[in-house]
Amino acid sequence: MKPLNYVRARSVEEAAAAHAGRPDAKYLGGGTNLVDLMKLGVERPEVLIDITRLPLAQVEELPDGTLRIGATVRNTDLAVHPLVRERYPVLSQAVLSGASGQLRNVATTAGNLLQRTRCAYFQDLGKPCNKRVPGSGCGALDGVNRDHAVLGHSPHCVATHPSDLAVALAALDAVVEMAGPGGGRTVELTEFHRLPEDTPDQETVLRPGELITSVLLPALPDGTVSRYRKARDRASFAFALASVAAAVKVERGVVRHIGVAFGGVAHRPWRARRTEAALLGGPATDEAVARAVDEELAAAVPLRDNAYKVTLARDLAREVLGSLIARS
Template identity: 70%
Template sequence: MKPFAYERPERVEEALDRIAAHPGARFLAGGTNLVDLMKLGVAGPSLLVDIGGLPLDGVEETPDGGLRIGATARNSDVAAHPVVRARYPVLSQALLSGASAQLRNAATTGGNLLQRTRCPYFQDTSKPCNKRAPGSGCPAREGVHRDLAVIGHSAHCVATHPSDMAVALAALDAEVRLIGHSGERTVPVTAFHRLPGDRPEQDTVLEPGELITAVTLPAPPPGARSGYRKARDRASYAFALASVAVVLTVEDGRVGHAALAFGGLAHKPWRAREAEEVLRGAPATAETYARAADAELAAAEPLRDNGFKVPLARNLAVSVLRELAAGADGTDAPGGRTGGGTAP
């Protein structure tokens, strides 16, 4: 690892000042991704500004019935929080499906959103990679890409975003609260991460020197059920080949609210707007769910070795929609009810 300095400010303003004064500085929270990248030589900050001591770790209800999750709240604490389990089970399930218990005890909400791709070419400094070294090329397109993107990718990058949590947040219409020297702003989670286009090195819309302070969730729709499912190569401690987060209401046999997001398929959590249009107001049937998934995944452009992800994602979506809809009709089903019910 390259030598680096370390500071631990006591106030947000002080942390922003430290970053602004050192162009090569990075914020540090749990460090579960950044420290690994430093060991690999992918990241080499000259200064680590540790924000772990800042008062950004709270999880509290908001006056409008939503939830505010601080940027340094640990993933394990958020997953176990009674309000998250009761009202937002899709988020709890997504967090518990990611990494190990030890990593969840260290990883933070903000860090989870900012974690970088696990594409092997990005992590290997002996290989070219447009995300790590812009203009050097993307050997993954013709090389090892089984785990990589099938939708929303570009000629410059086929990496996927690794977060489970962010997929659930996308389906929940969460927002990211940011602060910098120019002030505070709020960005929808669905707009926070970028598709690669011709600038794959830019993962997010975060401006230089900005700090994530919190993620806010709106109140869930009345009677909604939500769930997360992930397909991976082994039963635990593996990133998603494909995953799906769903928030759903069903009334009188028809779909009301429908929010769906895929993980493991794209450079960012993929909000399935086409599928949602098909679902809303349609009969709550397996045929509708399949038609909705097909409408969304029609835009997929799989590479040589990852075409299996398209039917995998389709089947995951149909399965979760069926189970949540069955529970909404009063029968037992996996997945939790939001807005006052109990999580599994």
């Protein structure tokens, strides 16, 4: 047992001051990922700052129709919230497809975004991993990489981000609100997680001592429909091999709004900008969807064991977009 200090923060400012940008300090929300990594020895914090008592557990509608989701809103509460179910069914579906009911009752919105990869090489202290020990190498690159990335990876890391929630938020143009020693700021969810490049240990754009305070969801255009679909090795309690979140509005046979993101295929939720650009303002046909999805996935670089992910992601995206277009 490694001794550590525990601080129960009473305000965002107090939490940031207790953290003070120290690499040995960690914020504690639900703890469903952090505590597991502590048991494995991957995370070894000397200070845990409990933020569960902060006033960040509300879902509220702002005057312009934006939905603000507090950092400590539990996954279950988010999934069943009436405004989320009514306006953003893709988000509710994504949350409910992850983990178990017991975990969703504890896990938080911010914690979900900040969960770390489930790559076996990252979790095994006896294996090389640049994310855990910079410069040690990537064991998955030439090892067992069936579950790893096909988009946006680098020679330094081929891990994937495990969140379902983050994929839906990426498709919905969500914005992350943060606070820290330097004050508050915002960043688009699609830019919150970093690609690995040559620093895979730097996973987000959070600055030392910063914490997520909320996530903002802009109002969708009237008539927009949305959906999340996930493929995995078993029917429940499994991370995505590939997933797709999409929100689409079609008017008189023309795509007027579209947001698409892939999960399970990259180091972060992968916003399908090429697919969106190819479809927006054009005809809502199966042929157009197929071409647009293929254009996005043409950038994929499969590893030895995971070329199937390109086909899987393609089929999921075509099916989800086709069904939304038919409904819209």
